[in-house]
Amino acid sequence: MRDLLRGRFARRLALAFAALGIGAAALTAVxxxxxxxxxxxxxxxxxxxxxxxxxxxxxxxEYTQDDAWRPESLNELAPTVTMTGSEAELRGPAGQHVWSLADAKVDAATLAMHRDMMGIGDLGPPRELPITVGGERVGTLDVRVPQGQIPAVDRDFRSDVNQLLVAGGLTAGLVALAVGLYTARRATAPIAELxxxxxxxxxxxxxxxxxxxxxxxxxxxxxxxxxxxxRVVKEDELRRLFASDVAHELRTPLAILRSELEAVQDGIREPTPKVITSLHDETLRLGRLIADLETLASADAAAFTLEREPLSLTTLVADTADGLTGRFADAGITLRTELDDVRVDGDAIRLRQIVTNQLTNALKFVPQGGTVTLTLRQEDGWAExxxxxxxxGIPAEDLPRIFDRFFRSRTARADGSGIGLAVVAELAAAHGGTITADSTPGHxxxxxxxLPAGVRAHPRNPAQPPRSAP
Known part of the structure; x- marks a missing residue:
């Protein structure tokens, strides 16, 4: 079927070339x-x-010779007029009839015979020609002269030219057809392969x-x-890896839950508070994984479901950081904030998610005693x-892929799904912004x-110290 379609396209293209050549020749002929x-x-x-x-x-x-019109003298002009094959009638200054070939006994049949013998063609339209002598109009000559004929050499020349044009048109059509076939095959070959x-x-x-x-x-x-x-192959590979990772993440807590529950059912273990707490932790782990998956799915439609409104990004970031202060303190990580006054036009829930995902991502990788610094400022119309x-830090080979939707670094901790940064990238793009990462292993x-800023930022009072969480 593909070869048939290619052949049809090539034939149409070749015929178009041929039609163009023949059309050009025909136009030239016309x-x-x-x-x-x-x-x-x-x-x-x-x-x-x-x-x-x-x-x-x-x-x-004739008039100049006698200073008058004399019919007998005019009759002597009849043979000369007849030889030209013309019809002639002479009228006086007042329009009265003076003389005609009929007065000289020359009929229309005789004139037609002379025209045929001389090959000078049929009579043309009638004309009224004034006759003046000494600046005075002495008469009017009504005549019809033969139209004449094209000389044989001119007719032959025109015929030869037409024959050459016909031959040239056919040749041009054949050449255009050959060029069209060649061009069509060359043009359609990559299309057919594609x-x-x-x-x-x-x-x-x-x-x-x-x-x-x-x-x-x-x-x-x-x-x-x-x-x-x-990209399709890469996406397939990442999906397979992601499915494997998700299966592994689900299998571990499910196996723990199953084994613990079966032990309780068999009476091997008592449902002590410690056992209940362990089971609860595993259900929370499953819940976080499912929540991450739901978040990634909803981020696909973020650009179409954003509920934008003018808001203070400074307040939103500060509130989000305050909500995570306890977790940072429990992990022994210092959270510092340096926030300028910045406003944007965005979805508060999605923007809070951008900040939360980045901070929780830092919680997973920063060791105890480390520091996370959260900075917000406005530059050139952008909230940064x-x-x-x-x-x-992030390995150099993983850095270009950390925002891929299904990528998860092999060095990631087991308590994460590996899709938080992909969600951030989706949400930032939905707001018309970007996210980048700069990392040096060990540093x-x-x-x-x-993100596009809404209004010009005003720096926070320098006397106010930066907010931090020990």
């Missing part, structure tokens, strides 16, 4: 014939004008790639397709939130979230 027709019409009109001037001169000379590759990829051949990449727009499309195919920690990590 223009050349129009030019020749105009030239020949001018030629015939000049012939008629010459014959008319000759007849006027003939009758003018179509086959897309079909194979859709059929499950994840290793299918386009190998023919011309240096044009089709080549750009092929390159984009290969990039997309690579930085979360800097003194943790172990901590700094996450920078940039």
């Amino acid at each position: 223009l050349v014939n129009a030019a020749f027709g105009a030239r020949f019409d001018d030629y015939l009109a000049k012939q008629q004008q010459v014959r008319q001037q000759q007849l006027v001169a003939l009758f003018t000379a 179509t086959r590759a897309a079909g194979d990829l859709a059929a499950g051949q994840r290793d299918r790639r386009v190998t023919t990449i011309p240096d044009n727009e089709i080549g750009q499309l092929a390159t984009t397709f290969n990039t997309m195919a690579d 939130l930085q979360v800097a920690d003194t943790g172990p 901590g990590t700094t996450f920078t979230t940039r």
